Amino acid sequence: MATFTVRGKNIEITPSLREYVEKRVGKVTKYFEHVGEITVLLTVSKGRHIVEVTVPIQGGIVLRGEEATMDMYTSIDLVVEKLERQIHKQKTKLSRRLRGGSLKTEVIEAQEKEHPVDQRDASPEYPVVKTKRFVVKPMDVQEAIMQMNLLDHNFFVFRDAETEEVNVVYRRNDGNYGLIESGN
Template identity: 50%
Template sequence: MRTIVKGKNIDITPALRNYATKKTSKLEKFFEDGPEVSCEVMMRVERELDIVEITLQVNGVLMRGEEQTEDMYASIDGAVEKVERQVRKFKTKYLNRVQGPKISELLPVQEEKNDDVPRIVRTKRFALKPMSTDEAVMQMELLGHSFFVFRNATTQEVNVVYRRKDGNYGLIEPE
């Protein structure tokens, strides 16, 4: 596994780099004799929080974990745990159901008991009214949702506006 450790607003000490590399290397056990895996660890400091983002790329599939605490080492631990849960879930749920045993040989499955697996409990259907992105943001705010699906009046494509963690908005457009 190739691991890259980067920092923003922080000097990454050798001890911090070694700790991050050691912690992320425990994810290698899930990919023995398997695909090329790349791991990027981004550490940053904002206000008084130490934030760690870990992005794992396996055969084009991205898995990401983020943790923010007041201690960089605790943030690393939390982010690694989140990515590890995603890897386990990906292997046990998705690969065995969708791809079959051929792919599960590539990523050997480890047993995990998880009775709290989220599932779809409600489906909604509605007409997509053509509107501008500003109208869609206003509609999203009026409904109190964190995202809103709409037909863009300019492009006639289905778009999604969403509220970002930083308080701004994002727009998802199809290619």
């Protein structure tokens, strides 16, 4: 049985809502032998009901899904569907990464017979169709954000002027900026 952490922002987590979350989101555990603590964040913001689910799986793999609708129960249902689609589409890659039968492929294959899945991402390798090269110039974070905005991109790769490490700045959905630092 999976353990759950269900938190709410601007919403009270009633026993019936918690039970619904555990029942619906718990469906993804049938695909794996070992699942860590499942984290579910339910948020109500400007009339939108947002569900964020994080499912840690053995081997350092993390499934994550987010959905937003005008109804919390609909958002929960949609995020579960999204997670199941991810599992089906990545079945081959997951089974290779999770050696020792941790992925229950027979469950996935039984469901695929009932409901065929888009097979575009089911190949064992991701095809790389184009390679680009560019110089990663040394600059500070503020200059990198300015460059990203000038290019009208959602992310920008740069080399930190002080540490010489390659980092990424990105635009978040909330309009703020994030930084991904390379490190060991």
